[in-house]
Amino acid sequence: MQAHELLKQLRIPELSEVRDYFRSLSTNTLLGMGAFTAVTAYWFATRPKALKPPCDLRMQSVELPGGEFARRGAVLNGGPLLSHFYEDAKTIYEFFHRGLRESKNGPCLGSRKPKQPYEWLSYSEWTISELACYTYSLISVPLYDTLGTEAIGYILEKACISTVVCDVPEKAKLLLDCVSGRQHTVKTLILIENFAADLVSRAQQCGIDIISLKDAEVNKPQIPPQPDDLAIICFTSGTTGNPKGAMLTHRNIVSNSSAFIYVTKVNTDVHISYLPLAHMFERVVQGVILMHGARIGYFQGDIRILMDDLTTLKPTVFPVVPRLLNRMFDKIYGQANSPLKRHILEFAFRRKENEMKSGIMRRDSVWDKIIFKKVQASVGGHVRMMLTGAAPISAPVLTFLRAALGCQTYLDIHCSGCVFTVCVCSLPEMNYYAAKGEGEVCVRGPNVFKGYLKDPEKTKEALDEDGWVHTGDIGKWLPNGTLKIVDRKKHIFKLAQGEYIAPEKIENIYIRSEAVAQTFVHGDSLQACLVAIIVPDPDFLPGWAKKRGIEGSYEELCKNKEVKKAILEDIVKLGKESGLKSFEQVKDIALHTEMFSIQNGLLTPTLKAKRADLRNHFRKLIDELYSNIKM
Template sequence: MSERQVSVSQMVTSCSSDGARQTRRQRRCCVGVCEQCTELGLLAHFNGGGSFGEEGGLHATQLRNGHVNLSFDIFAGTTARRTGSWSSPAHHSHFVPRSSTMQILHRSSRIGSFVGRLAPRWLRSLSIPSSGSTVSFSHELQSEPRVAGRGPARVCPVETPYRPHMTLYTNLLDRAKVDDGSRPMFGSRPVDPTTGAATGDYEWKTFAEFLDHVDETASGMKLALGLRRQDTVGVFSRSQYEWTLVEQSCNRMAFTLVPLYDTLGPSSVPYILNHTEMKVVFCAKEQTTTLLHCLPECPHLKTIVQYESNLNEQQVAEANERGVKIWALEDVVKIGRVHPADADPPKPDDLSTICYTSGTTGTPKGVLVTHANFVSAVNAYRPMIKANRDDVYFSFLPLPHVAERFLHAMMITEGAAIGFYHGKVAQILDDVQKLHPTVFVAVPRLMNRIFDQLKHKVTATGDAKHVEYFYQALDEKKRLNMLKHDQYDAELFDGFKPVLGGRVRQILTGAAPITSEVKEFFQYVFGVPVLEAYGITEASGGVACSSALMPQGPHVGVPLPGLAICLGDVPEMNYSSDEGYGEVLMKGPNVFSGYYKQPELTQEVLDEDGWYATGDIGRWNPDGTLSIVDRKKHIFKLSQGEHVAPEKIEGVYQKSSFVGQVFVDGDSLQNYLVAVVVPDPDVVKHSTFKNWETDYEQRRELEKVVLADMDALAHADGLHGFERVKKIHLTSEAFTVENDLVTPTLKPKRAKLAQYFADEVKTLYDAGSKYE
């Protein structure tokens, strides 16, 4: 095929994007980008500049088929080596919806622009900049004034598609730009109601069917249940189709959604219901039982809507006695079908959701998230994750977590399909292999499990040469920074792809740190980018995210588009922003408006200029990426993403007669807690363990007795499994003011304790495998 050379400026003009940028010398990647049609997205603001030289750079050729072909060089002195290429349409086509789409929108009084875009196509081969690269993936925001005690604000030079008029309802309707109503939208597997086992393949609802279901459900919620704008509506179940149906119905009528984790029990649910004065809760039948136990403590609750139609007559009668009515969801939908109500869409500043997150003492805090907050976070991630209408997303993370919700919202507006797991976490990979997703999102704990299984598969052959060749090939792909390698993939790595369904093109992880070893294993074995995200509820789930272009390492990428991050001094922990360390402070349209009914807590973390103090300690890396290196606040996460409030847990264990003092600690790469315990000397000296400090056998027996007593207290107080200490270290050295482990008011200095007992904690984790 003949081709003619075109200048970069001509290429950019044809794509209506000033996206081509480059760097030079010392092994810098030069990548040309059309921001409207690229598969990569422009995620790097390159230092330097200048024109494209003869020794290497971006090569643009326009083919007869109307595509611009771009290739990029790696510079090494004056020698250039062509490393890869990609092509994209030089002239964008506009998607023209079929008449059925117009009918759908007309019927529901929906409006919107139909100027669409072609779905991006992912690169077949990518290179990742080496760790020695002088590329900077973020840059200082010059317009933000410097404040004493804070470093400069940094941003990502990528434009976000967020616009001020957007809400979660317009986000749903925007799908019509790429979906005429006939494309699969939500999929679920049929489940045996007795065993809970999946009994078949995925069954799908189209966009048109879902819109009808939302219209009917929202109408029924208004007419049958008497809900009005901004009323709170609870949703209490695992992630499933009905959860999303309730969410989108709330969005249609500007109701405020309050999600509850399906694992919450009768000791936790009443606080949220009473704090919000909630009258209506939608739930699955398992949670109906929990709510009935809560009724004596929840005077505001008047209506329970159960997803399943087979209501338990005894439960209905019990609820009636307390003035509470139990509905079947289908009955609410039927009323809405017979008596349709016009949509009452939310405004951007209307409250979208109240998300409850644990405080330092374990008391939940209600994070107020507006539609503008939420949608700005969704659109901040879009240039980073770059979902498209051909994607299939696997949904199994809890939807009360904002990360799963903004991923849903992104997939919805991009036209992708979403398939739910069938309810059994232990059988997640069976769902994955039925669904064949293209985007796979998992917390580090699940990735660690898969990693261990695949490593075992490699070594289980018993062939030492095969094992050696596998790891040689893996190391070679790492060394070359190549996701795709024809020989190694065909001989070794392609055989692993069916584990994740065979079609994954991108993996996203977050909620807790992941080791570089696991991250690189997934990236090079599956041959796809592994993106790491850093988000918090108060930021609507969005703070920072890595990209396929960034080098591997212990970092969480760069500030999301549209957000600014700076580091604030933390003198009590010896962190200085002048040295590139400090508390992560963030500002942007996604930052929450405050904690529900807790203005004093809001003032502690949100200043008058809109900067939110995360409580995490960050470090800017030379390439502009951000690493999380410590925590200022006492809450931390375990590897499965669960938040832990150690002070609350210590308060429970302090009740043990054997415990004089206790320090609970955790590792974000582990999925369980450990503790350092100072036994009560008065109790121990009158027991059979009085010589425990010198007698090894007595020490071991005392550890068992103390841990058993602590576990009994944890059970009695209703601590979750992840909140219960699994291993302890006994010490006779008390925490005192003299050894600087407590304050003059006898409050524990957690940073000092963690440092002081670091070796003991490490020994506890090294002594055994992770707990399930």
């Protein structure tokens, strides 16, 4: 009986009962209900749509059959690796011609003078020089003056370069310094800006003709390249010795670009170009932009006024390096200079972070209008896509800036799993085993380079007989199908700005100081500089310090700030004399009194530094050093 009464109460009311109910309500109540209904309907109709992930985020790679413990990105849904995306764009030469068709020969490359708007052209000197190479199946070799005369001379000789394009006479003079008094293959030097007669005379003494870019223009039948022709020889910075020339074909670069296109959409975009064109990251981004007939705006050449270029150009695509993101993050938080402002900023960030976790990315929320509007305006207000690569980026920094700028961010876009297969190889000597899903990360696919120019020994070290590139990174497969880098096979790492560091080379220079017995140079991939732990020599330190007017026991001297300053100055001086680059020099040190030894677990039985243990042992001290450095 009770159940029957309950079912009677739960019945759907008759239409007449609903009508009588609404008639019993007051006019104000009905208006309120109508307004609430309208607002709710508007919210449902206009609320932002969540982005659809390219694959199941719970399993982002799939294991391939066979015994190699290899995996491939799940984004392909079982399809083949991408060697190209468009049938009419299989070489970089075809990239540009496809862009011409897509844009109907519209504005392509732009530049500006100080306090002036952008002027759009159909070419820019550097880019047209590169495209000219591809038009006639020539190979381009990027050079930049910061390599130093020795490295530039080595590259010129190794690659047998006959023609060099420079923007300003100063760089032409540097080039002449590199070849003066030695045999070389350089025949022609093309200068973009005006040059004096004495520079021409000096070049002629070296057997080189200098001509202007305009005089270099020709109208000859084109010789388009094939996909497997060499496109670029990109030399390393020579961290561990002479620079190595990585040979990249058109297929390699087009394949890498295909990964970008596969996970993003490029159409009527505007790209701000300020990163070095000598690095492949910027060149791949520009290739994708040109292929779609989009526009590239060049910065004025001064990174200090980049924000002015951004607000003038209003780009939609913004490639960034972690160092720039870190500066933006620090500046935003630095402006929140009171507890109340900091609380409001963090509250707004958490609200937007919750939206991002739901797949919603936008710039029109109430928090954007109140808090983040100025941040977005500082980069032009139209950025919809950030691309970051070349070095690791802190997760908290990246998440905050994604929320603040309200744009999608892609990290190392070529790592999307569309263009290569990844496996991990066992390293028993380091206790890593592929059967456990950990080992050296190896990569194979159409984007993999063809080896090092005229260096079979280094090529064999990097590429095995089956075409796998041995990266030197130690990786571990996680349950969601992603790969986590946990170690390095060799002790080489990147700083936040993307520069490679060989710490043992630096340590071998620093221990030449009379005051230094041992040193451990550390670089954090989320930081832009190096720090070091120094163990002063107990036999030499007292006498060395006394010459500088400082006396005391060994322990007292190690705590003395003047001693620390003097040791830092001494090792930096040794570094300069030995040719260390500025980013290879430590910015701060800490003095430690206990020697690294086998007994305390900081040296191997062969007396080599156990870098992972040293890093963990001095973690607190390292963090303190970084916290006191202002870049």
